[in-house]
Structure formats: C-alpha cells, structure tokens
Amino acid sequence: MPTERLFSTANRWFRLSVGITAALVILTALGGFILLPYAQSDLKVAGLWDAICSAAGIPKLTSSASSVQPTFKTSDVIMTSAMLANPSSESIGRGATLAQQCAICHGPTGVSRADSPNLAGQYPAVIFKQLKDFKSGARTNAVMSPFAPHLTDQDMVDLAVYYHYLPRLPAYHPTQKIPAPRIVINGAPMRGIAPCGSCHGGLDNKTGSPWLEGQSAAYMKAQLRAFADGARRNDISQQMRNIARAMTAEEIEEAANYYASQPPDEYSAAR
Amino acid sequence: MLNSRRLILAHFWLAFAVFGVALVLGAWQMFIRSPLHTWISDPEWYYRSLTAHGTVMGYVFPTLIAMGFGYAISESSLKQPLIGRRWAWAGFGLILVGAVTAMVPVSLGRASVLYTFYPPLIGSAFYYIGVVLVVVGSWIWVALMSINLRIWKGNNPDTPVPLAMFANVAGAYLWAWTAVGAALELLFQILPVALGLKSTIDAGLARVFFSWTLHAIVYFWLMPTYIAYYTIVPRAIGGKLYSDTMGRIAFVLFLVVAMPIGIHHAFADPQVGAGFKFIHSAFTAMVALPTLLTVFTICASVEIAGRLRGGRGPLGWIAALPWNNPIMLATAFSFVLLGFGGAGGLINMSYQLDTTIHNTQWITGHFHLIFGGAIVIMYFAIAYDLWPHLTGRTFDSFRLMRLQLWLWFVGMIITTFPWHYVGILGMPRRMAYFDYTDPALASEAMSVTMSALGGFILLISGALFILILIRGQRSPAMEAEEYRFSMAVHPPASVPVALNSYGLWLALMIGLTVTNYGFPIAQLALRQGTSVPAVYIGAQ
Numbered sequence: 001m002p003t004e005r006l007f008s009t010a011n012r013w014f015r016l017s018v019g020i021t022a023a024l025v026i027l028t029a030l031g032g033f034i035l036l037p038y039a040q041s042d043l044k045v046a047g048l049w050d051a052i053c054s055a056a057g058i059p060k061l062t063s064s065a066s067s068v069q070p071t072f073k074t075s076d077v078i079m080t081s082a083m084l085a086n087p088s089s090e091s092i093g094r095g096a097t098l099a100q101q102c103a104i105c106h107g108p109t110g111v112s113r114a115d116s117p118n119l120a121g122q123y124p125a126v127i128f129k130q131l132k133d134f135k136s137g138a139r140t141n142a143v144m145s146p147f148a149p150h151l152t153d154q155d156m157v158d159l160a161v162y163y164h165y166l167p168r169l170p171a172y173h174p175t176q177k178i179p180a181p182r183i184v185i186n187g188a189p190m191r192g193i194a195p196c197g198s199c200h201g202g203l204d205n206k207t208g209s210p211w212l213e214g215q216s217a218a219y220m221k222a223q224l225r226a227f228a229d230g231a232r233r234n235d236i237s238q239q240m241r242n243i244a245r246a247m248t249a250e251e252i253e254e255a256a257n258y259y260a261s262q263p264p265d266e267y268s269a270a271r
Numbered sequence: 272m273l274n275s276r277r278l279i280l281a282h283f284w285l286a287f288a289v290f291g292v293a294l295v296l297g298a299w300q301m302f303i304r305s306p307l308h309t310w311i312s313d314p315e316w317y318y319r320s321l322t323a324h325g326t327v328m329g330y331v332f333p334t335l336i337a338m339g340f341g342y343a344i345s346e347s348s349l350k351q352p353l354i355g356r357r358w359a360w361a362g363f364g365l366i367l368v369g370a371v372t373a374m375v376p377v378s379l380g381r382a383s384v385l386y387t388f389y390p391p392l393i394g395s396a397f398y399y400i401g402v403v404l405v406v407v408g409s410w411i412w413v414a415l416m417s418i419n420l421r422i423w424k425g426n427n428p429d430t431p432v433p434l435a436m437f438a439n440v441a442g443a444y445l446w447a448w449t450a451v452g453a454a455l456e457l458l459f460q461i462l463p464v465a466l467g468l469k470s471t472i473d474a475g476l477a478r479v480f481f482s483w484t485l486h487a488i489v490y491f492w493l494m495p496t497y498i499a500y501y502t503i504v505p506r507a508i509g510g511k512l513y514s515d516t517m518g519r520i521a522f523v524l525f526l527v528v529a530m531p532i533g534i535h536h537a538f539a540d541p542q543v544g545a546g547f548k549f550i551h552s553a554f555t556a557m558v559a560l561p562t563l564l565t566v567f568t569i570c571a572s573v574e575i576a577g578r579l580r581g582g583r584g585p586l587g588w589i590a591a592l593p594w595n596n597p598i599m600l601a602t603a604f605s606f607v608l609l610g611f612g613g614a615g616g617l618i619n620m621s622y623q624l625d626t627t628i629h630n631t632q633w634i635t636g637h638f639h640l641i642f643g644g645a646i647v648i649m650y651f652a653i654a655y656d657l658w659p660h661l662t663g664r665t666f667d668s669f670r671l672m673r674l675q676l677w678l679w680f681v682g683m684i685i686t687t688f689p690w691h692y693v694g695i696l697g698m699p700r701r702m703a704y705f706d707y708t709d710p711a712l713a714s715e716a717m718s719v720t721m722s723a724l725g726g727f728i729l730l731i732s733g734a735l736f737i738l739i740l741i742r743g744q745r746s747p748a749m750e751a752e753e754y755r756f757s758m759a760v761h762p763p764a765s766v767p768v769a770l771n772s773y774g775l776w777l778a779l780m781i782g783l784t785v786t787n788y789g790f791p792i793a794q795l796a797l798r799q800g801t802s803v804p805a806v807y808i809g810a811q
Binding site for chain 2: 057058206
C-alpha cells in the first residue's frame with residue numbers, strides 16, 4: 001500500500017471530507033440560526049445576535065411587561081421523595097405534644113370522628129406540605145387557617161413525623177367494602193384523567209399524594225369539588241384541579257365512597 | 272477459519288434466547304391493550320413488561336448479535352485466530368450478569384421506567400447498573416475488534432483490510448462513541464439519584480444525552496445487517512459484490528453522520544433551541560446517503576447474480592434469481608421493509624412534519640418496521656448462513672426457513688402498517704389502556720386488533736426460527752467448507768488510506784458531536800435551576 005499521509009491537505013479524501021462536512025455545518029447553521037428566525041413572521045427578533053441566541057435556545061424575556069401575577073397565594077413547597085425521611089425520636093415526641101391541639105378534630109389517635117382527615121400513618125411529606133400551605137395562605141380553611149400561623153417549620157416537621165409514626169387504624173365509619181370503580185383503576189384517558197390509584201395507592205404512589213383509604217367520604221367529596229371550582233389551589237402543577245374539573249359528579253361520588261370504604265390496613269405502600 | 276465457535280455460538284444462543292422471551296412479552300403487550308382482551312386493570316404490569324421487552328430488544332439482543340458476528344468476521348475475514356478470547360468470554364459474562372441484574376428489578380416491578388429511562392422517573396439502581404454492565408461488556412468487544420485489526424495490519428501492511436472487517440470495526444467504533452451519551456446520563460445523572468445521593472435530576476439534559484445514543488444505536492443495530500448485505504448476500508446467491516469501494520464509503524459515512532443527528536428525537540422538547548433542531552434535521556437527511564449507496568450497490572450485485580444465472584433483459588434477471596434460497600428471500604424482504612421504514616423516517620426527521628406524528632403510535636410502528644423488520648430479518652439470515660459453520664452440521668430444510676421468513680415479513684407488515692395508521696389518527700404511544708368503547712376511539716379498534724394479530728404471527732415465526740436453529744444443532748455432522756465472504760467484481764488491490772483506516776472519520780464524528788451537541792449540552796449543564804424532583808417507582 002502506498003504510504004500517503006491522511007491528515008494533510010495534499011490528501012484528496014481529507015480535503016473533500018473535511019471540506020464537505022465543514023460546508024454542511026456552516027450552511028445548516030446559517031439556515032437554523034439566521035434564515036429560520038427571520039423567516040418566522042411571529043418571532044420578533046431584535047437583530048442578528050438576538051436571532052442567533054433565540055435559535056440556540058437561550059431563554060429570554062420576550063416582553064418588557066412584568067409577568068402576570070396570580071390573584072391568590074400559590075404553594076411554595078417543593079416536594080421530594082427524600083423529604084422528612086428518617087425522623088428523630090425527639091421530633092416525633094415533640095410532635096405528640098403539639099398534636100394535642102389537633103386532637104379535637106383529627107382524633108387523639110389520628111383517626112377522626114368529625115369528617116376531618118385521618119392523619120394516623122399518613123405520609124409525612126403530605127402533612128408537612130398542607131401545614132406549610134395553610135401557613136402561607138396557599139390553602140385556606142376556616143378551622144385550620146387560624147392554627148397554622150403559630151407553627152414554625154420545625155413544629156410542622158414534628159407534627160408530620162408524629163402522625164406518620166401513629167399506626168394506621170381502621171376508619172371510624174367504614175361501610176361495606178365496594179368494588180373499585182372505573183375512575184379509580186382506569187381513570188378516563190379521553191378526558192385526561194389518570195386513574196386515582198396511580199398516585200393515591202392501589203396501583204402506584206407518587207410523592208406528595210396522600211393515601212386515601214378509610215378517609216371520610218364527605219371530606220374527599222368536598223375537596224374534589226373545591227379543586228373543581230378553584231376554591232382550593234395548592235395542588236402541584238394544578239394536577240388535582242385539572243382532574244377534578246374533568247370529573248363528573250357521579251365519578252366524584254364513586255371515587256370518594258370507594259376510598260372511604262377501604263380499610264387502611266389492606267393498603268401496602270411498598271409492592 | 273472459525274476457531275472460536277463456542278464463543279460465537281454462545282453469543283448467538285444467548286441473543287436468540289432473550290429475543291424469544293422478549294418476543295413473547297411483546298405479543299402479550301399488543302394483545303392485552305387491544306380490544307381482544309378486557310383491560311387487566313393494572314397498567315404497572317404493562318409497563319413492567321414493556322421495560323423488559325425494550326431493554327432486551329434494544330440493548331441485549333442486538334449487542335450480542337453484533338459481538339458474535341463481529342468475532343466470526345474477525346476470524347474468518349482476517350484468517351487469524353481471535354486475539355484475547357478470554358477477554359471476549361469476560362465481555363460475554365458481563366453481558367449475561369448485566370442482563371440478569373437489570374431484569375430482576377424489572378420483573379419485581381421496581382424499574383418500570385421503559386428502556387429509554389425517562390427521568391425524572393427513577394427505578395431501582397440495579398436496573399441501571401445492569402444496563403451499564405451490558406455496555407461495558409460490549410466495550411470489551413470494541414477493544415478486541417480494534418486490537419485484532421491492528422495486529423493484522425501490522426502483519427499485513429500491504430493488504431487492504433477486508434471489507435467485512437473494515438465494516439465491523441466501523442460498527443464497533445460507532446457503538447463505542449454513541450454509547451457515551453447514555454453512559455454519561457446513567458453515571459452522572461441517573462445513578463446518583465437512584466442510589467439516593469441526590470433527589471433531583473435535570474430531565475432535559477438527560478433527554479439530550481440520551482438522544483446522543485438513541486439514534487446512532489439504530490445504526491449500530493443496522494451494522495450487522497449492512498455487513499450481511501455487502502459480504503454475505505452476493506456470495507450466498509452466486510454473484511459478486513458490485514463495488515468494494517462503495518461499501519467502504521457507505522460504512523465510513525455511517526460513522527460520520529449516524530451520531531450528530533439525535534436531537535430529531537427531541538423536536539418537541541422545549542429545552543433545545545430551534546436552530547439545533549434544524550441542524551440535526553438536516554444532518555438526519557444525510558444518513559439517507561449511505562443507505563441509498565447501499566441499495567444501489569446491493570441491487571447491482573444481485574443483478575450480477577441474476578445475469579450470471581442466465582437472466583436476460585431489463586427485468587428478466589429478477590426472475591432468474593435463486594428465490595428458494597433463504598438469504599435471497601430475507602434480503603428482498605429486508606429491502607422492502609427498509610423502504611417503507613425509510614419513507615416513514617422522512618416524516619419523523621422533518622421538523623414540521625414530525626409534529627403530526629410525534630409521540631404517537633406511528634413512531635412505535637416506525638422503529639418496529641426498521642429494527643424488527645429490516646434489521647432482524649437479516650439477523651435471521653446471518654444465523655442461517657453461519658450456523659452450519661459454527662455447529663459443523665448441515666441444515667436439512669430450506670422450506671421451513673422460507674416459511675419462517677415469509678411469516679416474519681407478513682407478520683411485520685400486519686403489525687406495523689395499522690400501527691402507523693392509528694398513529695396518524697392520533698393514538699398516543701406509551702399508553703397502557705385505551706377505552707375502545709369511547710366513540711372517539713372506536714374507529715381505532717379494528718387497526719389495533721389487526722396489529723395484535725400480526726404480533727402473534729411474529730411470535731409463531733420467532734418460535735419457528737428457534738426450532739430451526741435447534742434442529743440445525745441436532746442434524747447430522749458434516750465437514751463445513753471454509754467460511755468466506757463475497758468477492759468484489761474488482762477485488763481491492765490498493766485502497767486509499769482514507770478507506771483503509773478510521774482516523775479521519777472518527778475525527779469528523781467527534782468534530783460533528785462538538786458542533787451539534789456541544790452547545791446544547793453545555794448550556795443545559797451550566798444553567799442552574801433546571802432540575803426537578805425525581806419520581807421513584809413504587810416509593811413514597
């Protein structure tokens with residue numbers, strides 16, 4: 001074989017391949033970064049550099065006007081699955097003391113007789129987020145809102161881990177167990193509704209979603225309706241508002257009655 | 272000269288065994304989400320099965336085929352015993368251990384994230400570690416192919432590298448570089464989260480890294496098929512390869528343009544700028560070039576065979592071809608499926624046209640047509656061609672092989688054509704459950720049913736294929752002649768150094784990676800506040 005140098009401008013293959021590749025890169029870059037931004041009539045570019053930055057995907061404020069602010073308080077809690085994992089026993093103990101003021105509604109064992117949520121064994125991140133939202137005003141409730149302003153972040157952590165520590169007890173008012181309705185196991189894909197069970201247990205659990213078995217049907221219906229009409233809006237990325245708005249009144253009824261009839265001890269978090 | 276028969280057979284057998292299992296899962300998935308079956312009420316089982324199907328079919332099966340075929344090519348084309356056979360066994364062992372490590376958490380439902388990972392979904396760390404082991408095992412193969420070629424070149428400084436080995440090592444280098452994207456995503460992004468060291472992940476950056484791997488991996492899957500086109504088909508049908516040079520050019524072109532085009536998988540992703548999407552779209556069009564070169568060269572080679580067999584006139588040579596030869600049949604089927612798949616691909620790579628079918632079942636239909644159709648049917652052909660040389664036993668029934676190939680061809684068309692159609696109707700992909708009683712979906716029920724029936728035909732064909740291999744293994748022993756590859760009409764006496772080495776093309780491949788991926792990756796990696804909380808499978 002002839003000993004020709006490959007990486008040399010004397011080599012025809014080198015010249016051609018590098019030349020064609022470079023030409024392609026330059027041509028496509030001109031097309032993508034200059035021609036296309038100018039060709040789009042709805043994209044207003046302030047000049048060549050602006051066009052290039054826009055096509056390169058550098059975020060910019062497209063308007064000098066300030067962004068629209070919501071007329072209500074939005075939740076500022078960021079949920080992660082590592083939240084409140086491995087609590088200390090001191091924290092649980094402090095939570096038990098603090099929880100005395102909650103017992104009148106949520107029950108001394110965390111199981112309510114007043115159509116308030118049962119908190120015994122609930123995920124700590126769920127309780128913590130709701131307390132934070134009550135304090136910030138992202139969620140409002142005539143009974144809960146006055147309690148929250150006095151709680152520090154540590155108080156909320158303590159309460160959350162204490163209630164999580166309590167054993168899940170059968171609900172006070174369980175009805176006969178009823179079969180799972182379609183909305184719980186299938187959802188309604190054509191209306192963009194995921195199955196309730198894919199976040200709230202049964203099929204899967206998602207961070208930030210409470211388990212619902214044995215909760216008061218009246219409470220769950222009230223919350224779904226509040227999500228649907230926008231009275232409650234502290235859900236992450238509007239997940240529950242979008243779902244509740246698309247649910248029919250019968251589906252709300254079925255889902256709430258179904259979950260209320262399920263004993264929590266049958267629920268298994270880790271499958 | 273096939274000395275490492277046991278090694279090669281082990282690769283092929285493991286490949287086809289896992290392929291058989293994944294095929295059953297695939298058929299089951301098509302069945303349970305079709306109107307033929309009442310909904311199983313738990314989508315998790317569907318995604319669990321889908322993850323296993325994709326992981327096996329995407330990573331384990333084709334990698335093993337490329338490796339086994341690669342070792343066979345190295346020995347028989349270079350006529351030199353495989354150097355580093357122990358390392359090759361170690362690579363095989365890593366793939367076996369990796370596949371098991373990945374599949375255990377998938378079977379337990381702890382890693383139903385699909386084979387494309389989809390962060391912020393995070394499954395069990397063992398799943399990702401298993402996939403990493405599979406990739407590391409394949410990198411041993413890459414190194415061995417490179418070393419074997421280097422040593423051969425040292426001993427044969429004046430002989431051009433045989434086309435089969437030239438293409439094989441091009442495929443190995445392509446895989447080595449293309450796997451880097453997913454490796455970066457796994458090692459630096461997903462595994463720290465899966466191991467609990469972090470709880471947030473930059474999903475946008477992860478998708479860009481994965482796109483680096485996701486498109487070129489198709490060309491890695493395609494390499495054995497293209498090598499078979501060039502170096503097995505002309506010989507098997509009694510012809511000659513029309514042009515050795517054309518083959519070399521096609522393979523180096525794949526090396527250069529297969530990789531810096533992956534962002535066309537992310538056309539709907541907001542984190543990548545439109546300019547880069549356009550560049551990737553334009554470069555995707557370039558991969559048509561090596562494919563068209565190949566179609567031309569192989570058609571010309573087949574015509575030579577037809578004319579040598581007495582075919583006359585502009586089309587008379589087609590009738591004269593050895594249609595009862597399974598390799599001929601497989602090649603024709605592969606070309607037809609590649610034609611349809613390629614035509615669909617033109618829609619996918621167009622920035623605007625893609626919006627009509629993005630994330631629909633069209634895409635699923637497309638990649639099954641290309642991979643399951645055009646590519647895998649040639650894997651069958653490779654196995655049929657190599658088997659007697661590996662086992663030292665003869666095949667007794669070409670009729671059964673033809674039936675198997677026909678079933679696969681027909682089954683793949685019945686599966687994927689309706690799949691494309693429902694995609695145009697807007698049926699989304701990656702969905703477990705469809706309510707066909709809804710008037711809006713009722714019109715899709717017939718197509719989905721047809722598609723599921725096609726899946727069963729494929730399952731029968733797959734079972735038949737394994738049966739043929741088993742029969743081949745148990746048939747009477749024979750003295751196999753030396754395994755050889757196609758001769759070119761003009762065998763290469765002297766080849767330009769550019770077409771006998773890889774330096775230039777690897778430099779262009781890496782250069783294009785920098786121009787086409789450098790900025791999007793750097794921008795996303797440096798920007799703060801782009802991470803989102805991980806969503807762990809089955810965790811609260």
